[in-house]
Structures are given as C-alpha cells and as structure tokens.
Amino acid sequence: MHLHHDHIAGGEHSHEHSHTHSHAHTHDGVEHTHEHSHAHEHDHAHPHEHDHLHGHEHAHDHSHDCGGDCQGCAGGCQHTPMEELVALMKYMVGHNAAHARELAELAFQLENAGSHTAYEQVMAAVSDFEKGNLRLSAVLASLEVK
Amino acid sequence: MCLSTVYKNSKTEDAIVMKNVMSIECVDGAVILTDLMDRQITVEGVLASANLVDGYVIVKTN
Numbered sequence: 001m002h003l004h005h006d007h008i009a010g011g012e013h014s015h016e017h018s019h020t021h022s023h024a025h026t027h028d029g030v031e032h033t034h035e036h037s038h039a040h041e042h043d044h045a046h047p048h049e050h051d052h053l054h055g056h057e058h059a060h061d062h063s064h065d066c067g068g069d070c071q072g073c074a075g076g077c078q079h080t081p082m083e084e085l086v087a088l089m090k091y092m093v094g095h096n097a098a099h100a101r102e103l104a105e106l107a108f109q110l111e112n113a114g115s116h117t118a119y120e121q122v123m124a125a126v127s128d129f130e131k132g133n134l135r136l137s138a139v140l141a142s143l144e145v146k
Numbered sequence: 147m148c149l150s151t152v153y154k155n156s157k158t159e160d161a162i163v164m165k166n167v168m169s170i171e172c173v174d175g176a177v178i179l180t181d182l183m184d185r186q187i188t189v190e191g192v193l194a195s196a197n198l199v200d201g202y203v204i205v206k207t208n
Binding site for chain 2: 088
C-alpha cells in the first residue's frame, strides 16, 4: 500500500537556465504583461516553438526559448499544443497525488472516528487511485522523453 | 486546488479570457491571471465571482 508519496514522473535530469526579455502589448482592452528576468530549473529539455492556446486571439510572430517558464515572456509565450498537454498532464499527476494523500488522511480520520470498514475501503480506493496515477505518470514520462 | 477558466463579464464561450488559470491576483483595479504555462494576462476590472468547485471565475470589466 502506498501512502504519502508523489508519483510525479519526469526525467531524472534537470537543467537550469536564465534569460531576460521584455515586451508589452495591449489589445481588446486586455494587457499582456510580459516583462521579467527569470532563472529557473525544470526536469526536462525540449525545443520551443510556441502557440498561444488561451481564449482570445492575438498575434505573436516570434518564438524564443523560455525553458517552459513563460511568466513575463516577451511577446507572449507560444507553446505547442503538445507542450501544453504535457504541462497539463504533469499538473494532473501531481494534483492526483495530492488528492490521494488527502483521501488517505480522510481514511485515517474515519478510522479514528470508529469506522474501520470505511477506513479499509477508502484505503483500497486510494491504492486503486494511485495505480491509475502511476499509469498517467508513465504516459507523462514517455511524453517528456520525446 | 484545481485550475479555472476565467471569463469576462459572462460565462460564455466567447467570453473566455484564459484557461487553466492557476493564480489570480487583484491589484489596483486590475486582475492578473497566470496560467499553467506561467503566461500572464492583466484584465482591467474586478473579480465578480469564483466557483472553485466547478472551476470558473468571472471578472467584471470596466
């Protein structure tokens, strides 16, 4: 039985990089603020071609290597749909791991409240939940390798 | 702990400002949205409502 650990897949390698850029633009009353210097580290390497995938249209005709950290990215980071899907998958795997921990904690509270059967069932559910999340972690790992 | 979709004034498809929003900051009459990819959008307006269970937020613009 697994308790209190993260099944967040991803490569074991990490790298740091930093860069600075600035750009500001406004359209349709919505201002994009993309001005910063940042250094960051993440656990996978990937090439960067970026497309905007959020809910309104605007044009950004440059791409740059932001290393996955788009905050303040000049011109608005343009990530490929696959990069966004991988980021979403990574978020989901981590999020599921956090939910599994919360459910395990809930199970212990049920046990303390005298509901041993409920405790066992919830812990069995946590185990199934983590098995599912392990599958997702494996998928994530395979996506991040590409 | 879930991501949200932020809408401008009304919860309609054409009013989506940003999806997969992970943080919202309200500063001086503006709402700063940051998504999963760390992109930021600033909307001039105020937070009108947030449904954290269903994962959507409505910003009322000026």
